[in-house]
Amino acid sequence: MFYEPINSKILRLGDVVKGYLSTETKIKQPFLSIENSIYHNYTVNFEVPSFSVVLTPCCSIGEYNMICISPLIKLKKDFFKNPYLVDDFTCINREIEPDKAYAPDDWQKIPTEEQQKKLTGGKVYIEYYLFIYAPNDYFPPYELRGQWTAPL
Secondary structure (H helix, E strand, O other), X not given: OOOOOOOOOOOOOOOEEOOOOEEEEEEOOOOOOHHHHHHOOEEEEEEOOOOEEEOOOHHHHHHHOOOOEEEOOOOOHXXXXXXXXXXXXXXXXXXXXXXXXXXXXXXXXXXXXXXXXXXXXXXXXXXXXXXOOOOOOOOOOOOOOOOXXXXX
C-alpha cells in the first residue's frame, strides 16, 4: 500500500475518493415485470460517505466512462480485541497464521482438535472481503467510544 504525494486526475482501482453519492438498494423479491413492480417491497437509501474506494480497474474506466465505488467503512470493533491486528490492521490484507486470526479468548474457545486442523491448513485470509488502508493524513483519526482496554 502506498500513497502518492500529489493527487492524480486518473482514477485507478483502489483509489480513495470523496464527494460521490452512494446508494443501497434492498429488494424483497425481484421485479419480474414493470407492471407488477409497484407491488414489491423495496427501499433505496442514499448517502454521501466521507470516503469511497474505486472498484473498477483503470483500463475499463475510460472505455465505459463509469466507475463502481464502495463507501469506506470503519474498522469492526471486534478487531480491537485481537492484539495481532491492533499492532497493524493492514495485516488483514495478507495471509496470516490461523491462530493470529482470533482474539486470544476466542482462540481458546475453539476445541483443540479444531485448532490443530486450522494450524495444519496453513496461512489464511481472515477477512478476505475487506481491505484495510494504512493510516495517512487524509483520513481523520478514529474516535473510540465506550470502554476499551488495550490487549496485552
